Amino acid sequence: xxxxxxxxxxxxxxxxxxxxxxxxxxxxxxxxxxxxxxxxxxxxxxxxxxxxxxxxxxxxxxxxxxxxxxxxxxxxxxxxxxxxxxxxxxxxxxxxxxxxxxxxxxxxxxxxxxxxxxxxxxxxxxxxxxxxxxxxxxxxxxxxxxxxxxxxxxxxxxxxxxxxxxxxxxxxxxxxxxxxxxxxxxxxxxxxxxxxxxxxxxxxxxxxxxxxxxxxxxxxxxxxxxxxxxxxxxxxxxxxxxxxxxxxxxxxxxxxxxxxxxxxxxxxxxxxxxxxxxxxxxxxxxxxxxxxxxxxxxxxxxxxxxxxxxxxxxxxxxxxxxxxxxxxxxxxxxxxxxxxxxxxxxxxxxxxxxxxxxxxxxxxxxxxxxxxxxxxxxxxxxxxxxxxxxxxxxxxxxxxxxxxxxxxxxxxxxxxxxxxxxxxxxxxxxxxxxxxxxxxxxxxxxxxxxxxxxxxxxxxxxxxxxxxxxxxxxxxxxxxxxxxxxxxxxxxxxxxxxxxxxxxxxxxxxxxxxxxxxxxxxxxxxxxxxxxxxxxxxxxxxxxxxxxxxxxxxxxxxxxx
Numbered sequence: 001x002x003x004x005x006x007x008x009x010x011x012x013x014x015x016x017x018x019x020x021x022x023x024x025x026x027x028x029x030x031x032x033x034x035x036x037x038x039x040x041x042x043x044x045x046x047x048x049x050x051x052x053x054x055x056x057x058x059x060x061x062x063x064x065x066x067x068x069x070x071x072x073x074x075x076x077x078x079x080x081x082x083x084x085x086x087x088x089x090x091x092x093x094x095x096x097x098x099x100x101x102x103x104x105x106x107x108x109x110x111x112x113x114x115x116x117x118x119x120x121x122x123x124x125x126x127x128x129x130x131x132x133x134x135x136x137x138x139x140x141x142x143x144x145x146x147x148x149x150x151x152x153x154x155x156x157x158x159x160x161x162x163x164x165x166x167x168x169x170x171x172x173x174x175x176x177x178x179x180x181x182x183x184x185x186x187x188x189x190x191x192x193x194x195x196x197x198x199x200x201x202x203x204x205x206x207x208x209x210x211x212x213x214x215x216x217x218x219x220x221x222x223x224x225x226x227x228x229x230x231x232x233x234x235x236x237x238x239x240x241x242x243x244x245x246x247x248x249x250x251x252x253x254x255x256x257x258x259x260x261x262x263x264x265x266x267x268x269x270x271x272x273x274x275x276x277x278x279x280x281x282x283x284x285x286x287x288x289x290x291x292x293x294x295x296x297x298x299x300x301x302x303x304x305x306x307x308x309x310x311x312x313x314x315x316x317x318x319x320x321x322x323x324x325x326x327x328x329x330x331x332x333x334x335x336x337x338x339x340x341x342x343x344x345x346x347x348x349x350x351x352x353x354x355x356x357x358x359x360x361x362x363x364x365x366x367x368x369x370x371x372x373x374x375x376x377x378x379x380x381x382x383x384x385x386x387x388x389x390x391x392x393x394x395x396x397x398x399x400x401x402x403x404x405x406x407x408x409x410x411x412x413x414x415x416x417x418x419x420x421x422x423x424x425x426x427x428x429x430x431x432x433x434x435x436x437x438x439x440x441x442x443x444x445x446x447x448x449x450x451x452x453x454x455x456x457x458x459x460x461x462x463x464x465x466x467x468x469x470x471x472x473x474x475x476x477x478x479x480x481x482x483x484x485x486x487x488x489x490x491x492x493x494x495x496x497x498x499x500x501x502x503x504x505x506x507x508x509x510x511x512x513x514x515x516x517x518x519x520x521x522x523x524x525x526x527x528x529x530x531x532x533x534x535x536x537x538x539x540x541x542x543x544x545x546x547x548x549x550x551x552x553x554x555x556x557x558x559x560x561x
Contacts, residue, residue, distance in 0.1 A: 024485040024538070024547040027560030031546035032056060033535035034373035035071070035461075037557035038162055039063035042153035044559050046145065047377055054082060054142040055150050056375040057383040058135045062154035062210065064371060065131070065404065066203060067162055069188060070171050070392040071371035071461060074209070074221070075399065076407040077130030078370075078387025079269050080138055081256055081445040083454065085380035090142070091256040094134020094387075095272055095438040096127030096409040097249060099240035104433050107415040114415050120422050121177055123239035125395040125408035127439065131387055133251040136218040151214040158210055158403075161202035167555040169197045177396030184398040184405065206403030222246045226402060233400040248436060252324075259283070259334065264455065264478055268446040271328050274320045275444025275467045281312035282471050284339030296480040297491065297510060299517035300349075305475070306495045306502055306523070307346045309468055310357055313497035315342075318359035321430035322438040328430075329362050338362075351522035354500050369393070370443060370461030374537045376546050382457045382537070384445030386466070391422060412439035423463040426498045442466045446474070450541065456484065458536035460551075468494045469532040477538070484538035485549040492531065501526045 025031065030053075032043035042063040043056035051059070057080065064072025077096035083089050105112070107119045119125055139147050164172075173194045178184040185191055187203065195201055212220045220226060227246035234241045257268045257276045261283050268276035285308040294300035319329055332338050342360050346352065370388035388407070389395075395408040414427035421427055431440045442464045448456040456477060460469045469492055476487035491509035495502045502518070504510050506527040519525055533554035538547045548558035 022485065022552065024483070024549045025558040025560040027546050028544065029378045029546070029561050030056070031376050031537045031548035031558070031560035032060060032373065033537055033548040033550050033556065033558040034060050034064065035371045035533055035535065035554055035556040036064060036068045038067045038157055039072070039373070040557040040559045043373070043375055044561060045153060046150060048561065049145065049149070051145045051150065052143065052379065053375040053377040053381040053383045054138050055145045056377065057373065057385050058139045058143060058147075058150040059153055060373045060375065061131065061135050061385060061387065062151050063157060064373070066154050066157040066206065067168070068371060069168065069405065070175070071369040071389055073387060073389050073394070073405065073407065074131050075129045075404040076387055076389040076394060077127070077409065078134065078385060079273055079441070079443050079445055080134060081267065081269060081384045081447055082138070082142065083267055083382045083447045083449065085454070087452070089256050089258070089267055091254045091270060092134050092138050093252040093254050093272065093438070094130035094137070095441055096130050096407055097436050097438050098127055098410065098413065098433055099245050100242065100248070100435045101240045102410070102433050102435050105416075106433060112416070114419055119411040119415055120391055120408045121180070121396055123234065123237045123395070123397060125410050126239065126241060126397070126406040127409040128241055128245045128249045129407065130249060130251060132213060132221040133218050133249055136213070137251040137253075140217070147217060148214040151210060155207055155210045155214060158203045158207035161200040163198050164195055164201050165555060166197050169195050169199070171392070175393050175396075178393055181397050183400055184393070184396055187398050187403065203403055205401050209402050209404060222249055229402060230399050257334070262478055263450060265449045266446065266474075267449070269444045270323070271320055271440075272322045272438045273441050273444055274316045275442050275470065276446070277320060277330070277333050278312040278316050278467050279444060279446070279471050279474070280334050281315060281339060281342070282308040283474075284334075284336050285311065285343045286475070287336065288340055288343040292479045296476065297514065299514045299521070302493060302514065302518060303349065303521060304346075305472070306493065307352055309471070309495045310352060310354060310497050311342045311360070313464070313467070313495070314354070314357055314359045317426045317497060318428045319362065319430060320440055322440070325434060325437045326430045332362050349521050354497050357497070370463070370466065371533065372445065372459035372461055372535045374457040374459065374535050374548075376454065376457060376537050376539070380454050382447050382454050384447055384457050384459045386443035386445045386459045386461065388443065388461065409439055412441060420498070424499060425464050425496060444470050446470055448474070448478070453541060454539045455541065456536065456538050458534060460532045460534040462532035464496045465494050465531050468492070468496075469534055473534055473536065484536050484547055488534045488536055488549045488551050494531070500524050505530045
């Protein structure tokens, strides 16, 4: 059966899940998809003022630091993937780093047991922030406007305020970690007089910090008054980040991963992202199957996809870490031959056991809350950015009177080999804590092109579910022929090696008959809830129309003009 016919059957089979979908935003010039409407508007405004996709991404990133407090940040870190229309590609790594005083066993007690909560809440949970360095570095190298122009929308939103929507107001009210720390309780919860829906939320302290960055660039954040004030605040409260740590930090420009898949060129994230390697492994394994012919979300197709996820995530746990500190066997992990070896243990219509799968053998080798946004400009340049505080509102700590929240990214390191982190991910020694090392990340901004033309820009928040969400959106578009909004709306599933469980969105997102068949194969099913917030842009190959999709699971905004 031809692919187009399969696609039509797939869309019909999805029934009400796609019938109620909203349409993508369409425009001939530029598009932005992000988790919050003011931030998306900032990106569009910057492009209309003559900025390119990088300028727009910088504007969105700083705006989200004001309007999306649980994940938008200047106190966290992330990755930026850039594809220019002339074929040049760039990857900016602005992941947080462990402070200079960090130690391998800092989250263990004297008996070697994990101290619950120490790596995700409070003053020991934070790595050195990287967002400002990353956004400013990209703007300086590739932007068309000035940093001050790109930051103007964020500064206005912080100074003049913005009306809180239901999601943001309720999030601030319910955030228990904010209530534990005086400055966070004061800034975000008004000392218990909680902000109401529709009320204007002003952040003058954050505005002052943003103004200093706009005037002085990254140096204003990593040196001088801001760095000294942050270091003094940390020292007074038992934190580890020093002025020397801040001065040490730099964004790193790395080579993105580039692979071919079914006629497409996929540009994705290298380590310390684990997502790019894992997704390439999954796609390579699927090349040993005929999963598309079974039909999207059929038991047979899901069996193949789940087993690919299981094996790639097992390899992630053992082999991946900061490439500046550990040897990552990239050539092997990305090899189709390695994928074929990994796939050889998959049995038809029978679930594997994660405890039996383990990581693949490589001879000679020793071993939360996040947000994503995508931009495309009129020239066809594209930017995909995923950045994070880790869990919602990060460590819960606001940096004194500087107005921004600090991350709890240290939880993404291995607190103890073999012990699960806050996302129940098993971590290996390659991801041990070391001073100035960057923790392994699941964030995976990704850009797809075909025949030299931009095709798709995407990414998502969601801890380890980022990887499976991006993988599934990719296959839904590239293999099953869905448009970008259909793919973003489509039901999701997740398997991360350990635990054994396979998670399915519910209720009624997957056919009961399909779930029954999977259970019969031996899969332990967990059905319920929803996750992630994919923000993506697709380019029509014939018309060049930009089609921006935002995830109905969240309160994002896709805009185009």
